[in-house]
Amino acid sequence: MPDDDTTPFDAVVVGAGISGLAVARHLQAAGLEVRVLEARPRLGGRLHAAGTPGSRLDLGATWFWPGETRVATLVEEFGIPTHAQHLDGDAVFHDRPTPQRIEGNPLDVPSSRFSDSAMCLVEAVAGTLAPDTIRTGAIVERITRTAAGVRLDLNGGSVTAAHAVLALPPATAVRSIHLDPPLTDRLAGLAANTPVWMGSIAKIVAVYERPFWRDHGLAGAAISHLGSIREFHDMSGPGGSPAALFGFAPLAAGGRAPTPDEAVAQLTEMFGPDAAAPTELHVADWRAEPFTTARGAAHLQTYQTYGHPLFAEPVDGRLHWSSTETSSVAAGHIEGALAAAERAAGAIIDA
Ligand SMILES: Cc1cc2nc3c(=O)[nH]c(=O)nc-3n(C[C@H](O)[C@H](O)[C@H](O)COP(=O)(O)OP(=O)(O)OC[C@H]3O[C@@H](n4cnc5c(N)ncnc54)[C@H](O)[C@@H]3O)c2cc1C
Known part of the structure; x- marks a missing residue:
């Protein structure tokens, strides 16, 4: 169980999927103090694989497509093996x-x-983070927006920060994390009804x-x-x-x-x-998988809400959305998760 973090962070990222990891990377590159909280014992979220390194097989995302420049840039930067x-x-x-x-x-x-699975992408981005940035087994249960910032209560302990980033599917976030004060009805409804891609x-x-x-x-x-x-x-x-x-x-x-x-x-x-x-x-x-598809979210099918402009507006300037579903480009794809991360990190750096 995680202990209390006593020092406030500039930002706490909920979720160590590729989007949360990419947010953390951007923020640390800008010199900010960041903590990533991941509920599962493993990193990657919907990027997941079976087998031994060298010949792993994707159980989550499989492909990337021509024109997905953010994925291609990471592949090039880290020399990740790929094939057609x-x-x-x-x-x-x-x-x-x-x-x-x-x-x-x-x-x-x-x-x-990804010839050795999309976990290569996860490991490459996670490997750029400062040591001890990520806590696994840290289930965020409540996020309270305060005058000073945000307080996140976990399955054990709590963390405070100036900003929080919800780097998980919105429908899962609003079903499994108590947000205090509540979101507006419009935003709560939008998040609750946005399907989990491949969920x-x-x-x-x-x-x-x-x-x-x-x-x-x-x-x-x-x-x-x-x-x-x-x-x-x-x-x-x-x-x-x-x-x-x-x-x-x-x-x-x-x-x-x-x-x-x-x-x-x-x-x-x-x-x-x-x-x-x-x-x-x-x-x-x-x-x-409850940390992908919260109970009650599996039936959602109305994909028109993907990349809705409300997801680009930080709540009270402090609570940010970053998951592939919130991206205005390539929503659903790894590329969309990376684009959402750029947007969320940019808003925090600008603030
Ligand atoms: C079967 C399958 C096939 C796919 N195929 C493709 C493909 O071929 N190409 C493609 O581009 N995309 C594909 N996708 C989609 C792709 O995997 C996603 O777009 C991408 O991985 C989403 O990343 P994310 O970081 O936004 O969300 P996620 O990967 O879902 O990350 C969210 C993270 O938040 C964590 N979390 C959840 N709740 C909490 C909590 N309360 N506290 C702390 N942490 C929490 C989760 O454990 C998870 O690690 C596929 C997905 C699946 C499942």
Whole structure:
């Protein structure tokens, strides 16, 4: 459990996802005293991976796209290994008892992947922070705006600062952190109704000895209107190693994530008998992660509130929003999380 921090900080950042880490980096570069409080025992939030460093597989974000300059700049600055998404081959379409092969791959677009997972990005940004900036296992439960600044009460202890940054999905923030005094009805409603990007998805990752689907001229891309996993993509490392497929099972409308056995059965139905024996199978159910999707937030589907101008206005000049959902550019993406961080940090530095 964290102890009390007795000295006030210039800013406290709630959440060590990529957005919170990027805020902290900008603020420390401007010479400010910063604390990052992270509820989970790990960093990265919706960037998360399985496996051992060198060949990790993303259980959260997978791709970045041409024109995402903030991600590209970090990749370049830190020399993060990347490779192109595999596109070649035919896709599979399943809307009748037997899946159909369709010529070409209309499902994937040119994009890049982090060869050792998006955790490389997390580790690179976290590695720029002053020692002891981040506390893990620190669950922020209440934020009180005072005349002097903000006071954050945690699962153990409290922290004071001039500014607080909510670097977590707004719908999760307002459901799990008591904000005192309350937000205006308009802002509270906006935050409560802004969906958590990918917050009600299960991501299924299957690892194989080799990318057998490529041998059959398949791209690894597929759409299913029948199984619980609705889309599939090749998620192999550079040159096809490690060989992996991944899929998304949407859960916003209810239902449950597929079990590993159900996932393997659907993979086999889509890609043939070679898919029946993965060497590893992961089911990451993001709807079941309370620090991503707070209870009661999984059904939200109205994405028009992303990047709403109210998220760019600090509450009482002290409480700032920074998560991908609050970004006016590339909201939902890693790029959006980095853009929101720039905006929030800029407002604090200007103040
Ligand atoms: C399955 C999946 C696939 C995706 N695919 C892509 C993709 O291919 N490309 C792409 O660009 N994006 C993708 N995304 C989205 C991308 O992961 C997010 O845009 C990005 O990681 C969001 O970062 P963030 O810092 O805004 O929020 P988060 O990563 O959610 O960080 C919020 C942090 O706040 C912490 N927290 C929550 N509550 C508290 C509390 N009370 N006290 C303290 N800490 C708290 C959380 O533990 C978390 O670490 C995907 C996401 C998922 C889940």
